[in-house]
Amino acid sequence: MRSVAFDQTSVTLTTRGQSIRLSPCVTTEAYDQILTLYRTLLVFATVAGVILAVGLVEFVYFEPPGQTSGARARIVGVFEYDPASGQLVGSDRASFTRNQAFAAKVSWLGLPGDITVDARWYDTFGNVVGRVGPSTPSKLGDNSIVPVVVPPGLHHNLPGHYTFVVERLQNGVPVEVLARRIVLVER
Amino acid sequence: MSTNTYTTPPAANPHSRLRPLRYGIAIAVAAVVVVALIASSLLNYVYLDSIPGRTSLYGLLAVALIALGTYIGVRAFTRDRASRRKHLIRAGVLLGLGTLLWLLVIDVFVFTQSAGPGVAALCALACLPTTAFGLLVVRRMDRNEKEPWRLVLVAAAWGAIVATSLVIWGETLWDQTTQRLLVPGPGLDAASAFSAGLLEELAKGTAVVLLFLVMRNDFDDVVDGIVYGAAVGLGFNFMESVAYMTNLFAVFNPEGFGWYAAGFQWYGRQVLGLFFGHATYTAFIGAGLGVARQLPKKRQKAFAIISGFLIAIAAHFSWDAWVTFFPIDSTLFGLVEIHLRTLIMTGPFTAAVIALLLFGIRYEAMGLVDQMQKEAATGSGTILPEEIPILASPWRRLKQRLAAFRRGGLPAYFKVARLQSAQLDLAMERWHRERQEIDAPLEAEEALRQRLIELRHWVPA
Numbered sequence: 001m002r003s004v005a006f007d008q009t010s011v012t013l014t015t016r017g018q019s020i021r022l023s024p025c026v027t028t029e030a031y032d033q034i035l036t037l038y039r040t041l042l043v044f045a046t047v048a049g050v051i052l053a054v055g056l057v058e059f060v061y062f063e064p065p066g067q068t069s070g071a072r073a074r075i076v077g078v079f080e081y082d083p084a085s086g087q088l089v090g091s092d093r094a095s096f097t098r099n100q101a102f103a104a105k106v107s108w109l110g111l112p113g114d115i116t117v118d119a120r121w122y123d124t125f126g127n128v129v130g131r132v133g134p135s136t137p138s139k140l141g142d143n144s145i146v147p148v149v150v151p152p153g154l155h156h157n158l159p160g161h162y163t164f165v166v167e168r169l170q171n172g173v174p175v176e177v178l179a180r181r182i183v184l185v186e187r
Numbered sequence: 188m189s190t191n192t193y194t195t196p197p198a199a200n201p202h203s204r205l206r207p208l209r210y211g212i213a214i215a216v217a218a219v220v221v222v223a224l225i226a227s228s229l230l231n232y233v234y235l236d237s238i239p240g241r242t243s244l245y246g247l248l249a250v251a252l253i254a255l256g257t258y259i260g261v262r263a264f265t266r267d268r269a270s271r272r273k274h275l276i277r278a279g280v281l282l283g284l285g286t287l288l289w290l291l292v293i294d295v296f297v298f299t300q301s302a303g304p305g306v307a308a309l310c311a312l313a314c315l316p317t318t319a320f321g322l323l324v325v326r327r328m329d330r331n332e333k334e335p336w337r338l339v340l341v342a343a344a345w346g347a348i349v350a351t352s353l354v355i356w357g358e359t360l361w362d363q364t365t366q367r368l369l370v371p372g373p374g375l376d377a378a379s380a381f382s383a384g385l386l387e388e389l390a391k392g393t394a395v396v397l398l399f400l401v402m403r404n405d406f407d408d409v410v411d412g413i414v415y416g417a418a419v420g421l422g423f424n425f426m427e428s429v430a431y432m433t434n435l436f437a438v439f440n441p442e443g444f445g446w447y448a449a450g451f452q453w454y455g456r457q458v459l460g461l462f463f464g465h466a467t468y469t470a471f472i473g474a475g476l477g478v479a480r481q482l483p484k485k486r487q488k489a490f491a492i493i494s495g496f497l498i499a500i501a502a503h504f505s506w507d508a509w510v511t512f513f514p515i516d517s518t519l520f521g522l523v524e525i526h527l528r529t530l531i532m533t534g535p536f537t538a539a540v541i542a543l544l545l546f547g548i549r550y551e552a553m554g555l556v557d558q559m560q561k562e563a564a565t566g567s568g569t570i571l572p573e574e575i576p577i578l579a580s581p582w583r584r585l586k587q588r589l590a591a592f593r594r595g596g597l598p599a600y601f602k603v604a605r606l607q608s609a610q611l612d613l614a615m616e617r618w619h620r621e622r623q624e625i626d627a628p629l630e631a632e633e634a635l636r637q638r639l640i641e642l643r644h645w646v647p648a
Contacts, residue, residue: 034478040542042494044471055508058373155442180367
């Protein structure tokens with residue numbers, strides 16, 4: 001006598017004295033297309049991971065860890081500035097109006113002579129709007145006043161926070177801030 | 188049980204364990220958002236003493252009103268017809284008050300002090316039609332079963348008001364800290380880009396997560412996820428555009444080209460970047476949630492959701508961090524460069540979203556056709572075999588509605604539209620049931636059939 005039993009995934013043949021279970025060599029379950037979407041998403045996520053890793057590498061390149069030389073520059077102050085005479089006017093201030101020219105005064109004394117430094121002004125949009133250097137502190141000795149330059153096409157400084165930094169450079173890349181001041185240009 | 192009093196199928200399986208857990212997670216997420224908003228506002232006010240800080244504090248009431256109004260409004264549609272109107276009116280009043288208060292806060296504390304309320308209003312007006320166009324396009328992308336306007340608008344409102352409020356404190360704190368610690372330049376740019384990508388996408392993504400948890404019946408698959416995600420992104424883009432336009436107007440107006448600066452921002456954000464920016468980023472979060480909706484295993488669901496967030500953060504980061512590597516000339520060629528920059532930097536991400544969307548639409552259509560065939564085979568009369576090719580094609584559905592319009596005017600057009608919509612709803616319900624990804628009981632499906640049969644009586648042959 002022979003009987004055949006079916007279930008969802010296999011067929012069982014039963015003859016006298018033996019029972020043989022036959023499993024299909026190819027799965028009968030239909031492939032769910034959602035898995036294609038899922039795998040595509042995982043591929044995109046891998047690319048995203050690479051992008052973020054590249055971002056991290058970029059961050060570490062421009063902001064290398066362990067770059068603390070111990071050197072400290074001294075910013076004497078930020079003053080109103082007379083572009084005609086090149087002289088500073090008045091006392092140290094934290095804010096200016098748009099039509100006031102201003103400049104920072106840096107003391108290069110006390111910095112090691114073998115390092116490369118520069119000093120820069122960044123406006124509120126991150127553009128460099130004034131710079132001295134790069135060079136060694138001894139060569140920059142006379143260039144202690146760093147004025148903000150009004151960008152071409154504009155009549156006055158743009159309002160917002162301006163950041164002044166004295167930086168140490170290594171292979172042409174700023175790696176450490178030796179001093180920093182932030183001032184406000186009012187609207 | 189009377190089916191006539193329900194607008195959607197009756198309550199889901201009361202014994203389902205999925206629902207309470209889902210709602211519990213949603214309540215926890217909402218509570219975290221509220222606490223974060225309150226803490227952010229107070230910290231901004233106490234420590235930053237800046238205009239955004241005051242906006243954040245005084246805007247808190249507006250945010251609370253909008254959140255409450257939204258909740259009541261969304262839930263109103265799951266109530267019976269008798270009390271729905273009352274709840275909708277309550278929601279409308281709360282939303283109206285919240286919106287007015289928010290606009291007042293923005294006008295008074297932000298734009299009035301920089302550009303003035305008139306400029307702020309003009310900028311907002313300029314951004315309204317483009318954002319509305321974006322929402323219209325995004326909603327129409329769902330060819331088979333369009334999402335309800337109320338949820339699309341809720342998503343956009345969250346992006347515009349709640350998400351922007353959530354990120355103020357975090358981004359301000361991050362920026363102030365990094366500006367005092369890091370070397371200005373690409374490193375600082377990268378740090379700021381990480382902050383924007385992470386905080387803004389988490390804030391926007393929370394809206395999509397809440398929709399995924401609470402409005403499961405209207406969150407079917409990857410297509411719906413992309414629609415909701417893009418809507419949140421468009422809302423965020425609207426508020427960010429207004430803020431940037433008014434700020435740049437105030438900055439450059441004394442130089443004589445305030446309107447030029449504002450107009451340039453409008454073009455960059457509301458025309459060129461309408462679909463390429465925030466809409467694309469947050470669409471990825473929606474795609475991840477939409478795929479997770481239909482995956483069987485918890486581990487896969489988690490990976491899909493995390494992947495969506497990761498792609499959104501990376502896409503946002505790449506723009507913010509590397510846009511300065513593509514400087515724009517001040518010559519006429521600069522106009523070409525602006526377009527090329529957007530196309531090169533964000534184009535691949537938008538193309539990836541479109542690929543997911545197209546595949547999702549195709550996958551959804553296959554599932555719906557299969558279910559329509561099975562429903563037609565039952566002989567219940569809800570879907571007839573000859574209707575399947577029409578229902579499967581948006582264009583043929585439109586032609587059928589237009590034919591009804593020619594026969595019986597607008598009422599006939601809308602009756603056929605309701606019938607088609609209910610037929611697709613039934614197919615969708617069957618699809619989810621067959622895939623075992625629905626916790627509504629079988630009675631819900633029967634209620635849909637009953638409604639379809641009633642609709643069929645109203646529609647002329």
